[in-house]
Amino acid sequence: MKTIKFINKKNSLVLGLILLLTVGCERELSDDVVSATFSNTAEIFTDNFVGLGSNFYFPYSDGFAKPDIFEVDSEVSYVGSSSLRIDVPNEIGDPGGSYAGAFFRIDGAGRDLTEYNALTFWVKSTGAPFIQSFGFGQSEVQDFQTSISNFQLSTTWTKVTIPIPDASRLTEEKGMFWLVALPDNGAGYSFWIDELKFENLGGLGQLRPFISNGQDVTGIGFEGETLSIAGVGVTANLANGQDVSVVSSPNFFTFTSSNPSVAATNVSEVSLVGGGTATITAQLGNTDAAGSLTVSSTALAPTPPARDAADVISVFSDAYTNVPVNHFNGYWGGSTTQGQDDININGNNIIKFTEINYVGTEFLGANTIDASQMTHFHMDILIETPLQPGDFLRIGLQDLGADNAFGGAPDRFGAITLRSNTTPALINGGWVSLDVPFSSFPGLSTRANLAQIVYVTDGTVGFLPGSITSVFIDNIYFYR
Amino acid sequence: MNYKNKKSVVSKYAFLLALSLTIVSCNPDEEQTVVTFTNLVWQDNFSTDGAPSANSWTYDIGDGTAQGIPGWGNNELQYYTDRPENVVVEDGMLKITAIQEPYMGAGYTSAKILTKGLFEQTYGRFEARIKLPWGQGLWPAFWMLGDDSGGSVVWPQIGEIDIMENRGDQPTVTHGSVHGPGYSGGSAITKSYELTDGRFDTEFHVFGIEWGPNYINYYVDDVLYNQITPADVTGEWVFNDNPFYMILNVAVGGSFSGNPNANTVFPQTMYVDYVRVYSRD
Numbered sequence: 001m002k003t004i005k006f007i008n009k010k011n012s013l014v015l016g017l018i019l020l021l022t023v024g025c026e027r028e029l030s031d032d033v034v035s036a037t038f039s040n041t042a043e044i045f046t047d048n049f050v051g052l053g054s055n056f057y058f059p060y061s062d063g064f065a066k067p068d069i070f071e072v073d074s075e076v077s078y079v080g081s082s083s084l085r086i087d088v089p090n091e092i093g094d095p096g097g098s099y100a101g102a103f104f105r106i107d108g109a110g111r112d113l114t115e116y117n118a119l120t121f122w123v124k125s126t127g128a129p130f131i132q133s134f135g136f137g138q139s140e141v142q143d144f145q146t147s148i149s150n151f152q153l154s155t156t157w158t159k160v161t162i163p164i165p166d167a168s169r170l171t172e173e174k175g176m177f178w179l180v181a182l183p184d185n186g187a188g189y190s191f192w193i194d195e196l197k198f199e200n201l202g203g204l205g206q207l208r209p210f211i212s213n214g215q216d217v218t219g220i221g222f223e224g225e226t227l228s229i230a231g232v233g234v235t236a237n238l239a240n241g242q243d244v245s246v247v248s249s250p251n252f253f254t255f256t257s258s259n260p261s262v263a264a265t266n267v268s269e270v271s272l273v274g275g276g277t278a279t280i281t282a283q284l285g286n287t288d289a290a291g292s293l294t295v296s297s298t299a300l301a302p303t304p305p306a307r308d309a310a311d312v313i314s315v316f317s318d319a320y321t322n323v324p325v326n327h328f329n330g331y332w333g334g335s336t337t338q339g340q341d342d343i344n345i346n347g348n349n350i351i352k353f354t355e356i357n358y359v360g361t362e363f364l365g366a367n368t369i370d371a372s373q374m375t376h377f378h379m380d381i382l383i384e385t386p387l388q389p390g391d392f393l394r395i396g397l398q399d400l401g402a403d404n405a406f407g408g409a410p411d412r413f414g415a416i417t418l419r420s421n422t423t424p425a426l427i428n429g430g431w432v433s434l435d436v437p438f439s440s441f442p443g444l445s446t447r448a449n450l451a452q453i454v455y456v457t458d459g460t461v462g463f464l465p466g467s468i469t470s471v472f473i474d475n476i477y478f479y480r
Numbered sequence: 481m482n483y484k485n486k487k488s489v490v491s492k493y494a495f496l497l498a499l500s501l502t503i504v505s506c507n508p509d510e511e512q513t514v515v516t517f518t519n520l521v522w523q524d525n526f527s528t529d530g531a532p533s534a535n536s537w538t539y540d541i542g543d544g545t546a547q548g549i550p551g552w553g554n555n556e557l558q559y560y561t562d563r564p565e566n567v568v569v570e571d572g573m574l575k576i577t578a579i580q581e582p583y584m585g586a587g588y589t590s591a592k593i594l595t596k597g598l599f600e601q602t603y604g605r606f607e608a609r610i611k612l613p614w615g616q617g618l619w620p621a622f623w624m625l626g627d628d629s630g631g632s633v634v635w636p637q638i639g640e641i642d643i644m645e646n647r648g649d650q651p652t653v654t655h656g657s658v659h660g661p662g663y664s665g666g667s668a669i670t671k672s673y674e675l676t677d678g679r680f681d682t683e684f685h686v687f688g689i690e691w692g693p694n695y696i697n698y699y700v701d702d703v704l705y706n707q708i709t710p711a712d713v714t715g716e717w718v719f720n721d722n723p724f725y726m727i728l729n730v731a732v733g734g735s736f737s738g739n740p741n742a743n744t745v746f747p748q749t750m751y752v753d754y755v756r757v758y759s760r761d
Contacts, residue, residue, distance in 0.1 A: 201677070202675070202676075202677035202678035202679065203651075203652055203675070203677065203678065203679055205614075205651065205679045205681060205682035206614060206651075206681065206682065206745075208745070237614065237651060239651065239652045239675075239679065240650075240652075241616075241649040241650050241651055243743060
């Protein structure tokens with residue numbers, strides 16, 4: 001016991017030096033000092049912050065998170081004299097921001113959390129909002145970020161338990177606590193946190209790790225891509241018999257590939273190194289994780305040929321200089337489509353739309369494109385979703401006419417529709433390169449003020465025929 | 481029973497006692513004597529791989545229909561077998577495994593073994609070291625029934641002593657009960673014991689009773705948590721003359737535990753490290 005105490009104090013930043021000198025006289029301790037190098041202090045907040053140093057609070061710098069969201073509240077406590085109050089702003093009207101999001105990290109050396117199995121705290125609120133995330137493992141890095149999601153607060157004190165997937169990995173963790181709390185139907189609220197600390201709960205057990213949310217998922221990746229495996233975490237059983245699930249960093253896991261010449265694994269990293277198919281599974285410690293990811297590793301889209309700048313107007317490519325684009329996904333009303341130009345494989349940018357029913361890419365106002373001197377439209381498309389009978393992808397071009405505005409002078413719209421029996425044909429899992437003359441877009445009689453590219457699959461609309469929900473797109477340009 | 485075995489058991493037990501002494505020495509006011517019977521008369525350490533020893537254990541097979549009590553009188557869902565998938569000795573342990581599978585008209589299989597007709601005793605200390613299965617709908621038990629005198633006496637008159645019963649959705653709680661005439665089924669005399677910092681499904685715990693004339697003491701590990709005497713029961717005390725046999729089983733579903741749900745993980749195994757019986761003298 002004495003040795004452990006000594007090591008604690010030695011690494012406590014606040015008291016470090018003084019105690020080091022004081023206990024330095026206790027000669028019998030020196031033999032054991034080697035093994036534990038970092039503080040194993042459990043407490044983060046009791047009646048105030050514990051051992052975090054001075055510069056420990058980092059509100060998110062996304063421009064929306066309100067910077068000043070917390071107060072040490074001496075009016076309210078679960079145990080002791082005070083608690084940590086978080087004030088979530090209203091969604092609209094607060095000049096500080098529209099939500100509460102921040103991490104608390106140690107200003108100094110990290111802690112050794114290997115002897116704990118959960119982050120716990122007590123919480124109560126002014127209402128019953130759902131909190132998007134409570135977690136640990138977030139600082140300047142997120143190597144072992146872990147969180148619970150969608151936790152509903154109440155007006156009585158409730159204990160929150162966030163299981164640690166594998167504490168043996170947390171030998172030097174600085175990220176003590178983080179949270180994302182959005183307004184509740186637009187309205188702000190407050191909640192109080194007390195006794196925020198790491199614990200070794202004997203009542204916590206039956207850890208069941210998972211990847212891909214425990215499902216056997218298939219998908220497409222690109223040669224050269226470092227895969228990010230989604231839906232990774234553990235479900236654990238609490239003393240009261242209730243399950244609690246956390247999502248965590250894949251860094252807790254060891255991944256295995258069924259085909260290393262397609263997908264190579266290095267502990268937690270999975271890289272696509274060749275063409276073909278490989279199934280990725282994972283272990284947490286010695287426990288197999290539920291779920292898998294079967295990935296078809298595919299070549300990138302063909303590199304467009306070199307062209308004179310006068311012969312091409314590029315909307316999205318890495319081969320030509322692109323014109324300004326307002327957005328690749330306008331998130332129009334009624335659209336379920338997620339994602340846009342999010343993928344970058346070693347400098348090769350790719351658009352990925354998921355959950356697509358329809359989506360529009362826009363270049364408006366001064367950005368409209370005069371393609372009157374061009375003759376053809378080019379686009380590379382890869383359909384990730386398995387094709388069903390009736391599936392289609394419609395690609396439309398919208399021209400605004402001479403007034404460069406919607407309405408007024410005639411707006412023109414033309415579209416092509418691709419199916420599995422058209423030329424070119426839609427296929428699943430491979431790139432299709434479109435080189436379409438403008439004459440194939442019926443109705444598009446002008447093209448001096450092109451403003452939109454519209455994609456329609458009806459993929460997420462149950463009563464409509466399309467079932468394509470996931471599409472990669474690359475190399476969008478007009479040429480002659 | 482050879483002396484060497486007995487000795488090693490006793491010395492192990494002495495260690496346990498020493499441990500408990502250390503713990504209670506911190507709270508002298510709460511000092512209690514957990515057990516007093518130390519004369520080991522019967523044990524199974526499950527050290528020989530294969531089926532449980534036929535000298536010690538017999539089986540109940542089926543879903544209770546053949547015995548006239550479909551669902552074993554509790555709307556249980558399992559079909560008991562003696563297949564190694566459901567009951568086996570290996571790794572120095574008895575493993576009773578509940579499996580979700582269609583079998584003989586049931587949706588689950590499991591096992592139930594008994595010392596009926598092989599070892600029965602009145603009074604004594606009966607204990608087992610067990611790690612429980614878990615999950616909604618699992619109902620593991622270590623319990624005893626009184627001899628039925630060739631079928632001439634029926635339950636609950638024969639008496640039932642439940643040393644350990646657990647609901648799989650309560651991983652920290654065990655129940656100790658007696659059933660007898662006037663206090664059976666839902667009216668049994670029962671008390672639960674809850675671990676404050678541990679679980680019954682992730683580590684082994686010792687479940688036992690010490691039973692003498694007009695009392696049954698219930699303990700878990702080094703904690704004596706209940707004594708039941710004739711004053712506690714609402715009917716005839718049927719535990720002073722009849723010999724009792726032991727039963728180990730894992731039931732699935734039924735009136736005690738409720739049925740499994742989508743979150744219940746199968747298969748589920750009850751691990752029994754040993755069963756030991758000490759006489760009263």
